Amino acid sequence: MHLAISLNIAAADKQAVLDFGEIKTFVRAAEAAGIDMVVISDSAEGLSSAPFEATTLLAALATVTDKIGLVAAASTVAHQPYNLARRFASLDIISHGRAGWHATMAQGSREAANFSRPEGFSDTDFRRRTAEYIDIVQGLCRGWDADALLFDKTGGRFHDPEKMHLLDHKGEFFSVRGPLNVARSPQDTPVLVLSGLSGPDLDIATRTADVILLEDGSTESAKIRFDDLKRRATAAGRDPDAVKILTNISFAPDDGPAATADRLETELRLKSCDGFNIQLTAHSALDDFADRVLPELRRRGLVREGYRGATLRSHLGLAGGGGQ
Amino acid sequence: MTAQMKLGAFLWATGHHIAAWRHPKAHATAGIDIDHYVQLARTAERAKFDMIFCEDAAGLREANVGIASQTSRSIGFEPISLLSALAVQTSRIGLVSTASTSYNEPYGLARTFLSLDHLSGGRAGWNLVTSASPIEAANFGSTGLKPHADRYERAREFAEVVSGLWHGKAPGHDGQSFSVRDPLDLPRSPQGAPVMVQAGASDVGRDLAACTADVVFTAAQTFEEAKAFYDDLKGRMAAYGREPDDIKIMPGVSPVVAETEAEAREKHEELQELIPDDVGVALLSSYLSISDLWRYPIDGPLPELPESEGMKSRQALVVEQSRRDGLSIRQLARHFAGARGHWRIVGTAAQVADELQARFEGGAADGYNVMPSYFPGELNAFTALVVPELQRRGLFRREYEGRTLRDHLGLKRPV
Numbered sequence: 097m098h099l100a101i102s103l104n105i106a107a108a109d110k111q112a113v114l115d116f117g118e119i120k121t122f123v124r125a126a127e128a129a130g131i132d133m134v135v136i137s138d139s140a141e142g143l144s145s146a147p148f149e150a151t152t153l154l155a156a157l158a159t160v161t162d163k164i165g166l167v168a169a170a171s172t173v174a175h176q177p178y179n180l181a182r183r184f185a186s187l188d189i190i191s192h193g194r195a196g197w198h199a200t201m202a203q204g205s206r207e208a209a210n211f212s213r214p215e216g217f218s219d220t221d222f223r224r225r226t227a228e229y230i231d232i233v234q235g236l237c238r239g240w241d242a243d244a245l246l247f248d249k250t251g252g253r254f255h256d257p258e259k260m261h262l263l264d265h266k267g268e269f270f271s272v273r274g275p276l277n278v279a280r281s282p283q284d285t286p287v288l289v290l291s292g293l294s295g296p297d298l299d300i301a302t303r304t305a306d307v308i309l310l311e312d313g314s315t316e317s318a319k320i321r322f323d324d325l326k327r328r329a330t331a332a333g334r335d336p337d338a339v340k341i342l343t344n345i346s347f348a349p350d351d352g353p354a355a356t357a358d359r360l361e362t363e364l365r366l367k368s369c370d371g372f373n374i375q376l377t378a379h380s381a382l383d384d385f386a387d388r389v390l391p392e393l394r395r396r397g398l399v400r401e402g403y404r405g406a407t408l409r410s411h412l413g414l415a416g417g418g419g420q
Numbered sequence: 421m422t423a424q425m426k427l428g429a430f431l432w433a434t435g436h437h438i439a440a441w442r443h444p445k446a447h448a449t450a451g452i453d454i455d456h457y458v459q460l461a462r463t464a465e466r467a468k469f470d471m472i473f474c475e476d477a478a479g480l481r482e483a484n485v486g487i488a489s490q491t492s493r494s495i496g497f498e499p500i501s502l503l504s505a506l507a508v509q510t511s512r513i514g515l516v517s518t519a520s521t522s523y524n525e526p527y528g529l530a531r532t533f534l535s536l537d538h539l540s541g542g543r544a545g546w547n548l549v550t551s552a553s554p555i556e557a558a559n560f561g562s563t564g565l566k567p568h569a570d571r572y573e574r575a576r577e578f579a580e581v582v583s584g585l586w587h588g589k590a591p592g593h594d595g596q597s598f599s600v601r602d603p604l605d606l607p608r609s610p611q612g613a614p615v616m617v618q619a620g621a622s623d624v625g626r627d628l629a630a631c632t633a634d635v636v637f638t639a640a641q642t643f644e645e646a647k648a649f650y651d652d653l654k655g656r657m658a659a660y661g662r663e664p665d666d667i668k669i670m671p672g673v674s675p676v677v678a679e680t681e682a683e684a685r686e687k688h689e690e691l692q693e694l695i696p697d698d699v700g701v702a703l704l705s706s707y708l709s710i711s712d713l714w715r716y717p718i719d720g721p722l723p724e725l726p727e728s729e730g731m732k733s734r735q736a737l738v739v740e741q742s743r744r745d746g747l748s749i750r751q752l753a754r755h756f757a758g759a760r761g762h763w764r765i766v767g768t769a770a771q772v773a774d775e776l777q778a779r780f781e782g783g784a785a786d787g788y789n790v791m792p793s794y795f796p797g798e799l800n801a802f803t804a805l806v807v808p809e810l811q812r813r814g815l816f817r818r819e820y821e822g823r824t825l826r827d828h829l830g831l832k833r834p835v
């Protein structure tokens with residue numbers, strides 16, 4: 097099973113503000129436990145519980161970790177698509193292929209109110225806009241062929257002009273010429289994690305996302321959802337296994353390790369998800385999860401030992417990127 | 421103690437010389453190598469530089485792909501992610517990035533730079549630019565580049581909102597370009613507020629700087645130009661109730677330094693030789709506002725040029741001088757492509773230090789933004805040769821006095 101851990105810097109456990117050292121310790125502990133990725137939240141109502149914005153924090157964490165995937169939330173209202181694509185392509189290079197972008201299909205009132213869109217968007221506009229936005233970001237990230245850079249000093253050829261491609265996107269909400277001024281990144285495109293899906297978002301998600309985060313529900317309804325999403329991915333011409341469905345579950349230190357392992361095993365064996373995004377009720381719960389639940393899951397052969405590859409795509413068993 | 425100059429290390433691609441990447445010792449893969457930047461930042465920090473500085477453009481620098489593909493400037497790190505990575509790999513040096521007021525929103529920019537400030541313990545700065553390139557504009561809509569006055573009007577409102585947010589005000593801002601409801605969700609800056617930098621040279625640009633900037637970068641070739649800019653900008657500050665010392669003016673300088681003058685000249689010539697002819701001629705053409713220079717024999721003289729609008733007086737002077745000295749198109753092209761309008765000093769550490777000292781003590785600069793011609797070689801040469809010379813003369817610090825970028829620059833801490 098695939099395992100992500102939420103790093104909820106926006107109002108984590110209502111304790112004191114977390115500094116970088118504490119966050120570093122937390123993420124390194126998750127890395128030592130072999131977790132696929134941490135998912136860093138962004139934007140708080142009221143004062144945040146850490147003094148950081150998610151993409152800048154991701155860049156800093158990339159320099160103090162080696163293996164673990166690092167996913168940052170970034171709002172499609174707060175950033176222009178060209179700027180966001182540059183940021184994440186750059187993060188993917190800095191992290192040597194471990195970066196992911198968490199976008200949500202749900203519109204936050206805070207972004208609209210602070211980013212000069214007081215009226216917000218209608219639900220259908222927001223949906224079409226987000227779909228267009230994602231296509232632009234993914235298109236920009238593929239603007240340079242993987243072998244475009246030549247570094248040919250004597251010949252005076254830095255890059256091959258034929259291997260740089262304009263996007264020339266002209267759409268309903270955006271017009272973006274491209275190309276990106278950041279090189280092709282190790283994973284080709286950062287891993288796209290989508291959440292906040294409602295019914296009409298499902299086709300967009302299964303066409304574009306690498307990972308879909310779903311809220312916890314009954315096992316039966318999760319199973320139906322899972323099958324539906326995989327069917328939609330196939331209909332969109334993708335390998336159903338190219339979209340990983342993770343269920344959000346919360347974990348508290350006093351949850352029994354065997355009971356937790358039982359629950360995860362049941363959901364996985366019923367094929368109602370590909371893994372879990374663990375939301376800790378307190379940061380200290382990571383130790384409990386790593387020391388008590390993970391060994392139990394490993395004993396049952398449900399979680400791999402250590403990292404096999406170097407990129408987040410390889411941790412998740414996704415194609416793409418030359419760095420695997 | 422005598423007054424001491426401020427120094428910035430301007431990190432750009434493989435170097436500031438257009439052909440930098442072709443130098444045998446240049447690190448050509450800089451734009452995809454984070455470890456290279458960590459090394460540069462640490463080198464600058466060991467030399468006690470006030471800050472490292474990153475330029476930015478939200479698009480390619482050069483529209484002609486044939487020309488662009490012979491330079492290293494079409495790809496590189498996005499600077500805010502780059503500096504965030506460097507923030508936790510350094511401990512003292514300031515971290516300043518350029519970001520556009522035309523293609524960002526003030527709430528997001530204020531929040532992102534404040535985060536960088538927290539990651540670095542109070543070492544962040546923002547270089548405000550309004551983005552003058554149509555190439556950038558095409559990545560943000562179909563209406564093209566906005567007029568200069570409109571860009572600056574937006575920039576003024578932008579700077580006001582950012583400053584308010586950094587000072588912890590609840591904005592409730594509803595202006596012409598922006599509306600912002602909430603205060604930032606992050607705590608106050610460890611240095612009161614991140615440092616505000618500007619590099620606009622136009623009249624409105626200077627006024628905005630006089631009103632809002634802590635640091636101003638400029639490009640000036642001669643002492644007279646630098647002095648005139650310095651006096652003009654400091655003169656504008658009183659109108660905004662500010663002291664002249666509240667802004668540090670730091671002109672760009674691109675030194676080529678070696679143990680002997682002959683070696684330095686040789687090093688410079690080696691770089692000039694690496695400029696591809698078509699790149700040099702294209703840059704010279706755009707500088708002279710003529711489109712068909714490539715038709716003329718490259719080893720021959722400049723053709724007669726029509727008196728054009730684009731032909732400014734300084735360019736006319738240079739053309740005249742090239743006639744007098746009998747420079748060919750190739751020689752002239754290399755001259756322009758290499759220096760890009762910035763101040764270049766080629767010589768020994770003592771010669772470079774003499775020139776820096778003269779402008780500093782002559783009241784034409786509070787410090788310099790150092791633009792090494794290629795990386796890492798020329799940054800290493802400057803820190804190994806020129807910095808110790810400046811320190812011997814008492815013109816530059818031997819140790820950091822404080823922790824934050826404001827401390828280094830001797831700026832007041834905002835309340």
Ligand SMILES: Cc1cc2nc3c(=O)[nH]c(=O)nc-3n(C[C@H](O)[C@H](O)[C@H](O)COP(=O)(O)O)c2cc1C
Nearest residue numbers: 475476518549551619620621622625637638639672
């Ligand atoms: C040292 C220095 C660095 C600059 N860096 C940038 C930059 O990174 N991006 C940019 O768009 N403009 C940059 N500029 C240009 C100016 O900031 C400014 O946008 C330009 O001079 C136009 O403004 P003006 O019309 O007020 O002169 C730089 C200028 C100088 C002197």
